[in-house]
Amino acid sequence: MKFTRQRYQLGSLTKEKRKAGPGVWIFRWRENTPEGRVNRKVVVGTVQEFPTKTAARKAAEPLHASAIADNPAVPVTVKQLVKHYTDNELSSKAHSTQRTVETSLKVWIVPIWGELRLSDVRTVTVERWLQGLSLANATKAKVRNVMHGIFAHGCRYEWLYKNPISLVRQSAKREKMPDVLDAEELKKLLAELQNPARAMVFLTAATGLRVSEALGLKWSDVDFGTGAINLSRAIVHQHIGEMKTEASQKPVPMDGALSTALLEWSGQTPYSQPEDWVFASPKMNGKQPYWPETLLKCYVQPIAKRLSITKKIGWHTFRRTLATLLTGSDENAKTTQELMRHANAGITMNLYAQALTRAKRAAHLKVVEMIRPAAETASVPLCSHAEEGESVSA
Helix, strand or coil: CCCCCCCCCCCEEEEECCCCCCCEEEEEEEEEECCEEEEEEEEEEECCCCCCHHHHHHHHHHHHHHHHHCCCCCCCEHHHHHHHHHHHCHHHCCHHHHHHHHHHHHHHHHHHHCCCEHHHCCHHHHHHHHHHCCCCHHHHHHHHHHHHHHHHHHHHCCCCCCCCCCCCCCCCCCCCCCCCCCHHHHHHHHHHCCECHHHHHHHHHHHCCCHHHHHCCEHHHEECCCCEECCCCEEECCEEECCCCCHHHCCEECCHHHHHHHHHHHHHCCCCCCCCECCECHHHCCCCECCHHHHHHHHHHHHHHHCCCCCCCCHHHHHHHHHHHHHHCCCCHHHHHHHHCCCCCCCCCCCCCCCCCHHHHHHHHHHHHHHCCCCCCCECCCCHHHHHHHCCCC
C-alpha cells in the first residue's frame, strides 16, 4: 500500500548548503494568487545567525503566520482550532472524555480564548488565568489538559511550531482528602438500605467497581457458579462504552454475603434474564440501567444523613473505602492493586490467569464479612424524585 503525506501548504523550513559561504535556512510556502497557487521561498538567515532549527523557526514565525493567513482552510483563531478538533478528533474518544472536554471548551476555553489568534496565546498568560479561576485544582488541571490537547492537535497538523500550553504549570493536588467510610459506618448503611440501592452499595464497596462498571453489568456477567463477575462494558450517561483500562477488564471475586445479596436481588427484580441489566430501571421498562444519581440522592445519601454520617458520599467513596479497608487489614500491596484493578505499566499479566488468586479471594471475603449487614431487606419502589429522574432518557 502506498502512503502519501498530506500537504497543508503551511510552509517548511529547511537548511541548504551553499558553494560559497555558510549554509542558509530556507522557508518555502504556497501562496494563493488570482493566477493560482504559486510556490514561494525566502532566505530566513544563515546557519551562523541561527545555529539551531529552533532559532530559525522563531525568526520565520512571521512568514509562517502569513502562509497560514493566506490559506482559508487553516485555523487562525482558537475557536477555529477547537472546531477542527471537535470535528476530526474528539469523536474518537470515550463518551465520558467527550463530555469532560465539551464542558471545558464551552464553559471556560472558548468564551475567554475563542477569538484570540493562535499566535497570540502565551504560556504565562494562560497560567495566570488558571490561577485566577475559582475552581478546585483538579478542575483547573482538566481545563489546562483540554487546552493542551487542542493545541497539540494544531501541532500534529503542522499549523503550530510549538504548543504554548506545554509549559503551563497547574497542580492537580487535592486541597482536601476525599472522605472514606469505616467498616462500622458502611455496615450500618447497608443494614438500613433497601434494594436496589443496598445491592449496588454492597457491590461497589466489596469489589471496588466504578459506578459506570456496576451499571454496565448484565446478569450474564455474574457467574454464581464460579463466584466471579466478568467485566466487559461501562455505562456513562446511558452511553455504553469500553472499560477504562485493560486492567479494568479483569474479573472480580464475588463471595460470601455479596453473592447472597446479588442472588437475593435477582429474585426481586423483574429483570433477571441473562441479557437484562443487573440494575435495570423499572421506569424505563428495563431497557436501560438506573441513573447513578437516582440511587445516590434518593436512597444512599438520605439514609446516611439519618444515621448521622456527615461525610460526603459519592459512588467513588465506596471504591476508596475498599482500598482503605484492604490496607487497614494488612493486605499486601500487590493483592490490593489487583483487587482495585489499577493499571500498572510496569507489570503485564494474563487477562484471566492471575485474575482470581487465592489471596485476592481471601482478601475480598474478609472485607465482605467486615461490612456484612445484619438483616435482609426487601426491594422498595422509587421515590417521586427518583421516578422523575429515571424518566430522563439519554
